[in-house]
Amino acid sequence: MDYTDTETFGTILDRTATREKGNCFEDFSEGDRIEHAPGLTLSNYANELWASQTLNHDPMYWRTDAARAAGFEEPPVHPDYLLAAVMGPTVEDLSEKGGYFLGRTNVRYHDQSVTPGTELRVSSTVESTATSSSRPEYGIVTWETEGKDAETGDPLVSYERTNMIPRREPVATDGGESAAADGGDADSGEGDADDTPPSEFITPDGDRFGDFAAALDAAADRDAAVAYRHERGRTMDDVMVATLPLMTLNTAKQHHNVDVMADSPSGDIVAYGDVTRSVALGHARSDEATYRELGCDDERFHTFVTPGDTVYGFTRVVDAEDTHDHAGTVTFEHIAFNQHDEPVYSGTRRALIQQ
Numbered sequence: 001m002d003y004t005d006t007e008t009f010g011t012i013l014d015r016t017a018t019r020e021k022g023n024c025f026e027d028f029s030e031g032d033r034i035e036h037a038p039g040l041t042l043s044n045y046a047n048e049l050w051a052s053q054t055l056n057h058d059p060m061y062w063r064t065d066a067a068r069a070a071g072f073e074e075p076p077v078h079p080d081y082l083l084a085a086v087m088g089p090t091v092e093d094l095s096e097k098g099g100y101f102l103g104r105t106n107v108r109y110h111d112q113s114v115t116p117g118t119e120l121r122v123s124s125t126v127e128s129t130a131t132s133s134s135r136p137e138y139g140i141v142t143w144e145t146e147g148k149d150a151e152t153g154d155p156l157v158s159y160e161r162t163n164m165i166p167r168r169e170p171v172a173t174d175g176g177e178s179a180a181a182d183g184g185d186a187d188s189g190e191g192d193a194d195d196t197p198p199s200e201f202i203t204p205d206g207d208r209f210g211d212f213a214a215a216l217d218a219a220a221d222r223d224a225a226v227a228y229r230h231e232r233g234r235t236m237d238d239v240m241v242a243t244l245p246l247m248t249l250n251t252a253k254q255h256h257n258v259d260v261m262a263d264s265p266s267g268d269i270v271a272y273g274d275v276t277r278s279v280a281l282g283h284a285r286s287d288e289a290t291y292r293e294l295g296c297d298d299e300r301f302h303t304f305v306t307p308g309d310t311v312y313g314f315t316r317v318v319d320a321e322d323t324h325d326h327a328g329t330v331t332f333e334h335i336a337f338n339q340h341d342e343p344v345y346s347g348t349r350r351a352l353i354q355q
């Protein structure tokens with residue numbers, strides 16, 4: 001029999017089982033620890049591709065003199081690439097089955113002097129599992145993930161991530177209150193007590209810590225916020241949507257299987273949340289003199305970004321604290337939005353900004 005005869009082959013395909021990849025919601029129990037087998041060695045090529053394509057062009061990641069001026073011996077890998085390189089190898093075990101990256105919090109960079117050639121080891125612990133009241137075919141899982149330097153065992157990045165994960169069997173839900181286990185501060189679904197925007201928005205005069213602090217001082221005692229848009233936008237193309245996640249071993253079909261995704265709610269492949277976020281942060285960093293990334297919290301992905309969408313950035317300055325001689329700590333809220341002005345990502349970020 002000729003297996004490659006189209007008609008015969010179609011019949012055979014209909015009768016054969018698929019050897020599945022990934023895990024369903026039922027495979028995760030609170031406290032489970034998973035050592036992720038896929039290894040990844042940070043590479044100069046991937047680092048440059050990630051940082052260049054997401055418009056993260058800060059000289060300290062490209063030029064030796066700028067890196068040294070910022071206290072590094074040589075240009076380190078970009079923190080967004082480092083974060084994605086830690087998350088990518090987790091996908092096969094945690095989220096390849098499908099469902100969506102809902103959010104992440106407690107992102108902490110433990111060492112930012114990491115250079116290309118560093119081999120990573122990544123592990124995750126299931127922090128919580130919960131029923132989705134709105135989507136009985138999914139559950140909601142939160143994991144805590146840590147990426148370490150394989151040679152020294154030193155922690156490099158850690159975070160808590162929450163995804164919708166398909167169930168093998170849908171459950172009956174009351175369709176009522178959210179059952180998100182960690183519920184907490186991820187999203188109260190409510191804005192400020194007073195939802196009226198401030199009457200005035202102040203833009204800092206420059207990109208230094210003092211400019212952010214002065215703008216916040218100017219806004220205090222007034223019905224004003226320090227908030228501004230960034231000019232650049234990045235249209236999502238194949239490199240952004242499929243190449244960047246695959247380069248970090250992120251096997252989520254959402255980003256590279258158009259055939260499967262045609263039948264999903266987005267109708268198309270969707271941009272990896274870390275790519276969308278990195279573009280928004282790249283826009284923001286182009287308007288600030290960043291010294292170090294400290295961490296991100298309350299990151300949410302509000303709606304799909306599909307090929308052809310353009311990602312813009314908006315920043316609100318929340319706080320500025322004079323913490324170091326050479327830099328101060330600034331807390332930002334960043335919102336990525338698309339060409340229809342719809343928020344697609346939001347999160348708070350703390351960074352040291354040069355004095």
Ligand SMILES: C/C(=C\C(=O)O)C(=O)SCCNC(=O)CCNC(=O)[C@H](O)C(C)(C)COP(=O)(O)OP(=O)(O)OC[C@H]1O[C@@H](n2cnc3c(N)ncnc32)[C@H](O)[C@@H]1OP(=O)(O)O
Nearest residue numbers: 095101102103132133134179180186252272273301302303
């Ligand atoms: C796959 C991948 C990486 C990977 O491999 O991993 C990716 O990169 S993929 C690309 C990035 N991603 C997206 O493209 C998603 C964009 N987004 C949306 O398209 C919509 O957001 C939605 C359709 C997913 C939901 O839409 P929505 O139904 O209107 O949203 P919500 O009602 O807010 O959330 C529904 C339920 O998730 C609970 N929930 C939400 N957020 C959190 C959180 N942070 N912690 C704990 N629970 C949370 C909520 O509590 C509710 O729970 P219930 O079901 O119990 O009500």
